[in-house]
Amino acid sequence: MLADLQQQNVPSSGHVELGEFVTSVAIKMYKMWTGNDSNVCPVRNEEFKKFCIEILNLTNLSPVTVFVALKYLERYMKCYAAIDFGIERLFLISLLIADRYVNDTFFSIKRWALNTELPPEEINRMQVMILNNLNYDIYINGNDYLEWINQLSEHIKAEEKLYTDPPKYLKTIMDDIENQRSLISMKIKTQxxxxxxxxxxxxxxxxxxxxxxxxxxxxxxxxx
Structure with a gap:
């Protein structure tokens, strides 16, 4: 269903907007997971945002894939034995897994290694460890995805209240969420x-x- 969804959805957000959004969501989850705000200071925020924008530019992955990656990241952080590889690597592997789940053609580990300059063996090791923690349960049905993008929508609304002039990425991401919500609701009804x-x-x-x-x-x- 998710592969069909992204084929029918023309995204409003590019890699920059997606990178900014990922930073906003992932950093918040990471702080809650580690219980330590000092793990992610403003400088690290900017470094992580730069990393996200670069990797999304290199891969050109869709908003659907990115949203699914954030869902996997959330699931992983709820696992009892989850290991902290650092926010960049955690998101990277979540994105790799989402790419393989959502897309008919996906990037090989070798390609991810070239994009990130990480050894393929290291990427594969982290992938296996994260999948083991998830019990290889990466299935997301239509209702799961709808519930998740509704949560992302609430995150955006909360972020908008923090600014007199909200960042532009919040609007483009919300547009993508609204489009996807409409399509997924229709698919669920006719599935x-x-x-x-x-x-x-x-x-x-x-x-x-x-x-x-x-x-x-x-x-x-x-x-x-």
Missing amino acids: VHFIKLPSGIIHRYTPEVQLPSGIVYRYSPEYK
Whole structure:
């Protein structure tokens, strides 16, 4: 679903706006995770923003991929045995995993190594450690993604209140979120599912008609 979503969505944000947004969200999560504001000082903020802008410029990854990467970063930081590789590397590996999950064609570890000047072995090691902590659970369905971009939307609204003249990236990112929210909501409503009835027949359905059980489905004439 996410791959289809990004094909239908023309982004408003470029690599600079995405880099600024990632910095805003990831730094906030990182501070909460480490419990120490001194880990991320203003100078480090600028360094991280520069890193994000550069890597997103080199890869030209979509807002969908970037938002998914932030979701993986959030999931990882909730893991009991999560290891702190530093904010740059944590986001880098989250982005690498998101690229592989969202996109039909994705960058190889060798390409990520060339883009970051990190050894491929180091990138692969961190990738495996993060995936192990996530139990290799990187699946994100439509409802998960919708809930996540709603959270990102709330983050933007909170950030806007901090400025008399909000940074321009907040508007472009919000435009992308609104476009994606509209598309994903439409896809969820029309998404085809499969259910197994007591008879053992598997019907394809989309939510619409109420069955005696109280569950609402709309049946198509096709069978699996």
